Amino acid sequence: MSSPFRLEAKDGLSELDEAVEYFHSLMFDPRPKDRLPSSLEGNEKALSLENAIRETRRVLQKMRRGEYDYSVSTKGLVGGLLKALQSNLRHVIWTARCISEGDLSQRIDFMGEFSEVFNLMTLRLAEATQNLKEEAERWRLALESSQDGVWDINIRDLDNPFLSHNFLEILRTPFEAMPPIRRWGEFIHPEDIEALEVIRACLDDSYPKSTLDLTFRVKCGDDVFRWRSAKGQVFRDEAGHITRLIGVIGDIHARKMREEEISRRAMHDALTRLPNRELFGQQIHRMMAYASRTGTCLALAMLDLDNFKQVNDTMGHHAGDLLMVEVGRRLQKSLRQSDLVARIGGDEFVMLLPCATPNHEGLLKVMERLRANLSRPVDLDGTPYSITVSIGLAVYPCDGDDPLTLMKCADVAMYRAKALGRNAWCFWNPEGDRKEPQPPSQV
Amino acid sequence: MSGRKYAFSWNLLGDINIGRPHLGNQTRVEAYRLMQFTLRDVIEAKYGTEEADAVFYAAGKMAGQAFYEYYLKGIEDVGEFVRELQAKLKELKIGILRVESMSEEVGKLVLTVDEDLDCSGLPEIGFGICVYDEGFIAGILENFTDTPYVVKEVDCWCTGDRTCRFSAVRAH
Structure with a gap:
C-alpha cells in the first residue's frame, strides 16, 4: 500500500523525522513550531491533521478558561467528541441557570458520576428549600394566629427593616408612612421614659442586655396613643456591638384600659x-x-x-x-x-x-x-x-x-x-x- | 382533499400490546432507518431533492405536533416542558436531548440530540440528513408556543460532528 507521505532522507534528518518532529511539537510543545515542513506542503492529509491538532489545542485552552462558545470545524472522531463535550458543558450551564432561577426539578443524564452528584446536589437543595418553605409557613401561621407583629432591624441598615403585616396593623400605619427608625422615639409617650431610653440605647449601641421587654404608649397612625408591648432579642457581633434587633409587638391597649379601670374602681367611690x-x-x-x-x-x-x-x-x-x-x-x-x-x-x-x-x-x-x-x-x-x-x-x-x-x-x-x-x-x-x-x- | 387514504392521527399507531404480544413494542434502529431511507430515496428519485426535503420536513413537523398533543399538552412552564421532552425522547429512544441555550422566552434555542435515531453511527457523507428531525422539533415548539418556528440542523453525525445540533428561531 503506498503511503500518502513521500518523504525522503535528506541531510541527516529525514523528511519523516521532520514531519514527526513537527507534529510532535504541535501536540506537546507550549510553543509549537509554526510552519508545516516544506516536505508536507500541499499534502491535504498533513494540512488536515495540522488544522485538527491546532484547533484541538485552541478549543482545549478555551475550555480550560471556562469558555464554551467555540466553533469546531474539524470533522471525524476528535471533532465530534469536542462538540459533544461542548454540548454537554453548555447544557450543564443552562441547567444550572434554571436551578438558580428556582427550577429545582432539573436533572442531568448520561454524564456518569457527574450526573449522579449533580442530581443529588439538586435533590438536596430541593429538599432543603421545601423544608425552609414549610418552616417559614409554620411560623407565619403561628404569628398570624397570635396577632402579634414581627420586627427585624439590621442596625447597619436602618433604612430597610422587616416589619410584618401585623406590625403595621398594630401601629395603624402603612409601611410607606412609617417614620425612619431613628425617629421612632418621637412617637413614644413622653411619660414612658424607660421605653424611650431603651430605644435610644439600642440605636447608639449602649444597651447592655440581650433581651427587650417593654410596655409603652405609642402614637399610632391616627395620632392616638395606645398601649403596646415589645419583646425581643438583641444580637451582637464578636466585638459586642449591637447588630440586629428582632422581636414581636403586641396590642395590649384593651388590657391596659381594663387594668386602669379596675384600678380606678378599686381606688374610687362608685x-x-x-x-x-x-x-x-x-x-x-x-x-x-x-x-x-x-x-x-x-x-x-x-x-x-x-x-x-x-x-x-x-x-x-x-x-x-x-x-x-x-x-x-x-x-x-x-x-x-x-x-x-x-x-x-x-x-x-x-x-x-x-x-x-x-x-x-x-x-x-x-x-x-x-x-x-x-x-x-x-x-x-x-x-x-x-x-x-x-x-x-x-x-x-x-x-x-x-x-x-x-x-x-x-x-x-x-x-x-x-x-x-x-x-x-x-x-x-x-x-x-x-x-x-x-x-x-x-x- | 376528501376521502384520503392515509390522513394521519395518533390512534392510527394502534395498540402494540394487542398487535405484538410476543415481540413487544421494541425494534431495531436499522428497521426504522431502512424504512425511512428507502422511502426518502424513492421520493427524491421521483420528485427531486428539494421536494424530498420538503416532504420529510412536513412529515416531521406533523409527527412533532402529534407528539406534543399526545405527550406534552397542558404543560405551561418552560423548565417543565424541557424536562418532559427530554424524558420522553429518552424513553422512546429517539435521542438524548440537551439544551445549550435558550433566550427571549423560547424565541431562540440551540439544542443537541445525541445518539439521534436518524443519523448516529452513519458514515460521514459531508451533509446533514436530519430534515425529518428539523420538522419534528419545529412541530413540538410551535404547538408549545403557538408561534411558528424555523429549525435548521447545523451539525450532524453525517458531517463528521458526531452529534446533531439544531438551531430553532421563532419565525416573524
Missing part, C-alpha cells in the same frame, strides 16, 4: 367617683411627706352630712344617692387643684388641704367657699333640699404627725361641731378647751 378610703390612705402619706419636706402644713377636714339618714328614710335611697353625688361635686368645685376630697363612708367625706402655715385664715377661706357652694339647695327629683354639714379640722404637724392621730382629732372636732348644733365647723383644740364653734354663716 357613686360619687371621688377617691375612696384606699386611695385617700395612699394620698395622705404622700401629702404629709411633702409637707414635711417643704416645711409646710396639711389640714385634714372630716365632713359629715347633717341628717342624711332622714333623706334616705323620707325620700328614698335614690334621693340619697343624688344628694351624695351633688355634695361630692360641690366639694370638688370648692377646693383648689392641690386639695383632695374623698368619700370614706356613707355620708362621710374627708378633705386634705395643703397650707403654708398652721394659720387658719387660709383654711377659713376654703371653708367659706365650701359653705357658699353647699348653701344652695339641691334638687332631689324636683324637691329642693338644703344641705348642712358638720366639719372637724386638724392640722399636721401641729395636731398630729401621723394620719390616724390627725383623723381622730378631726373626728373629735367634727363631733364637737355636731354637738354644738350642726351646720358648723370646729378646729381641733389640743388643750381640750372647746373652741367656740364657727357657724358657717359667721365666717
Whole structure:
C-alpha cells in the first residue's frame, strides 16, 4: 500500500523525522513550531491533521478558561467528541441557570458520576428549600394566629427593616408612612421614659442586655396613643456591638384600659367617683411627706352630712344617692387643684388641704367657699333640699404627725361641731378647751 | 382533499400490546432507518431533492405536533416542558436531548440530540440528513408556543460532528 507521505532522507534528518518532529511539537510543545515542513506542503492529509491538532489545542485552552462558545470545524472522531463535550458543558450551564432561577426539578443524564452528584446536589437543595418553605409557613401561621407583629432591624441598615403585616396593623400605619427608625422615639409617650431610653440605647449601641421587654404608649397612625408591648432579642457581633434587633409587638391597649379601670374602681367611690378610703390612705402619706419636706402644713377636714339618714328614710335611697353625688361635686368645685376630697363612708367625706402655715385664715377661706357652694339647695327629683354639714379640722404637724392621730382629732372636732348644733365647723383644740364653734354663716 | 387514504392521527399507531404480544413494542434502529431511507430515496428519485426535503420536513413537523398533543399538552412552564421532552425522547429512544441555550422566552434555542435515531453511527457523507428531525422539533415548539418556528440542523453525525445540533428561531 503506498503511503500518502513521500518523504525522503535528506541531510541527516529525514523528511519523516521532520514531519514527526513537527507534529510532535504541535501536540506537546507550549510553543509549537509554526510552519508545516516544506516536505508536507500541499499534502491535504498533513494540512488536515495540522488544522485538527491546532484547533484541538485552541478549543482545549478555551475550555480550560471556562469558555464554551467555540466553533469546531474539524470533522471525524476528535471533532465530534469536542462538540459533544461542548454540548454537554453548555447544557450543564443552562441547567444550572434554571436551578438558580428556582427550577429545582432539573436533572442531568448520561454524564456518569457527574450526573449522579449533580442530581443529588439538586435533590438536596430541593429538599432543603421545601423544608425552609414549610418552616417559614409554620411560623407565619403561628404569628398570624397570635396577632402579634414581627420586627427585624439590621442596625447597619436602618433604612430597610422587616416589619410584618401585623406590625403595621398594630401601629395603624402603612409601611410607606412609617417614620425612619431613628425617629421612632418621637412617637413614644413622653411619660414612658424607660421605653424611650431603651430605644435610644439600642440605636447608639449602649444597651447592655440581650433581651427587650417593654410596655409603652405609642402614637399610632391616627395620632392616638395606645398601649403596646415589645419583646425581643438583641444580637451582637464578636466585638459586642449591637447588630440586629428582632422581636414581636403586641396590642395590649384593651388590657391596659381594663387594668386602669379596675384600678380606678378599686381606688374610687362608685357613686360619687371621688377617691375612696384606699386611695385617700395612699394620698395622705404622700401629702404629709411633702409637707414635711417643704416645711409646710396639711389640714385634714372630716365632713359629715347633717341628717342624711332622714333623706334616705323620707325620700328614698335614690334621693340619697343624688344628694351624695351633688355634695361630692360641690366639694370638688370648692377646693383648689392641690386639695383632695374623698368619700370614706356613707355620708362621710374627708378633705386634705395643703397650707403654708398652721394659720387658719387660709383654711377659713376654703371653708367659706365650701359653705357658699353647699348653701344652695339641691334638687332631689324636683324637691329642693338644703344641705348642712358638720366639719372637724386638724392640722399636721401641729395636731398630729401621723394620719390616724390627725383623723381622730378631726373626728373629735367634727363631733364637737355636731354637738354644738350642726351646720358648723370646729378646729381641733389640743388643750381640750372647746373652741367656740364657727357657724358657717359667721365666717 | 376528501376521502384520503392515509390522513394521519395518533390512534392510527394502534395498540402494540394487542398487535405484538410476543415481540413487544421494541425494534431495531436499522428497521426504522431502512424504512425511512428507502422511502426518502424513492421520493427524491421521483420528485427531486428539494421536494424530498420538503416532504420529510412536513412529515416531521406533523409527527412533532402529534407528539406534543399526545405527550406534552397542558404543560405551561418552560423548565417543565424541557424536562418532559427530554424524558420522553429518552424513553422512546429517539435521542438524548440537551439544551445549550435558550433566550427571549423560547424565541431562540440551540439544542443537541445525541445518539439521534436518524443519523448516529452513519458514515460521514459531508451533509446533514436530519430534515425529518428539523420538522419534528419545529412541530413540538410551535404547538408549545403557538408561534411558528424555523429549525435548521447545523451539525450532524453525517458531517463528521458526531452529534446533531439544531438551531430553532421563532419565525416573524
